[in-house]
Amino acid sequence: MILAVTMNPSVDISYPIHEFKLDDVNRVETVRKTAGGKGLNVARIISQMEEKVLATGVLGGTIGEYIVQELTKSDIENDFLRINQESRNCIAILHDGKQTEILESGPTLTADEGAAFLEKYESLLSEVSLVTISGSLPKGLQMNFYQQMLEISHEKGIPVIVDSSGESLRQVLLHKEKPFAIKPNITELSQLLRMEVKQTIGSLKHVLNNELFNGIEWIVVSMGKDGAFVRHGEDYFRITIPKIDVINxxxxxxxxxxxxxxxxxxxxxxxxxxxxxxxxxxLNTMEAGTGYIDLAKFSQFFNLVKVTKID
Incomplete structure (x- = not known):
């Protein structure tokens, strides 16, 4: 079973607007509300790929109840630390081929709540073989909180994929116990290294040799429509994908x-x-809903992905 962690879950609200007008009324005919936060998107797709997944994190209030109801409807097993504060909404306005996001910051956790989650996290590891940690930390937790989770996982021999950014990711990489995999995009990589990273093979090979990444088995640098650049162990790969019609x-x-x-x-x-x-x-970009794929299309597009090893 895979454990998907979302420390700051949300209800993701998507407003598709044909022509977004500032300082005016914008009417929306179709509203999509999803149990969201990056880790819950991960959990939903793992489930759609017919793999066992357990969703965890911290949530509370009526928004938290809605999230649990939506996950249960989708037959996604979940076990969250419940708090008395309200979880958050995150709004995406889709307009003119662009995406404008309005993200609530969410609750502020106490040190006791952070410690309580670490206890829950450790207990859940007995049921799983791999962990994904995704997204931002709630306010109130120290920036090394993901590193604390990583140390607990390391003690139990459970590999961890970390998909975060900024200081919380930096803290993960500054210590001896490294994640099994990370997935920064070019912007996140540039922020992490505090330099402009160019989307070229030479530049990416150079920056991924930075000592910050020592000990990480998989580094997947996602590049949107241009695919990805990957370091696996000592090997490098360029992945290209076909042109697709992006819906969301x-x-x-x-x-x-x-x-x-x-x-x-x-x-x-x-x-x-x-x-x-x-x-x-x-496949996710080809669906209107966030964190959804059509598994029936998997083989077709899988065969169109090209993986080239870079010498």
Whole structure:
């Protein structure tokens, strides 16, 4: 079973608007509400790929109850730390081929609540073979909180995929116990290294040799429509994907993490792992809902993904 962690879950609300007008009334005919947060998108797609998944994190209030109801409706097992505060809403306005996001910050956790979650997390590890940790930390938790989770996982021999950014990711990489995999995009990589990273093979090979990444088995640098650049151990790969009709790009990075997690948990070959991750990412963009794929299309698009080893 895969454990999908979302420390700051939300209800994701999507407003598709043909022509977004500032300082005016914008009417929306179709509203989509999803149990969201990056880790819940991951959990949903893992479930759609017919792999066992357990969703966890911290939630509370009526929004938290809605999230649990939606996960239960989708037959996704879940076990969250409940708090007295209200979980958050996150709004995406889809307009003119663009995406404008309005993200609530969510609850502020106490030190006791953080400690309580770490206890729950440790107990859940006895049931799982791989962990995904996705998204931002709630206010109130120290920036090294993910690192604390990683240390607990390391003690139990459970590999962890971390999909975060900024200081919380930096803290994860500054310590001896490294994640099994990370999935930054170019912008996140640039922020992490505090330098402009160019989307070229030479530049990416150079920056992924940074000592910050020592000990990480998989580094998947996602590049949107341009596919990905990957370091696996000492090997480098360029992955290209076909041109597709994008309906909703929200959650495509999470779908990539889900595909990566499923393929790794199944001990598949390097090429299959990379093609699976890219395929789930693509399939998510082709659906109106966030964190959804049409599994019937998987083989078709899997076969269109090209993996090239870089010397």
């Amino acid at each position: 790009p929200v959650g495509s990075g999470d779908a990539t993490v889900a595909g990566l997690a499923v393929a790794l948990s199944r001990n598949q070959s390097v090429e299959t792992v990379l093609k699976t991750a890219m395929t789930t990412g693509m």
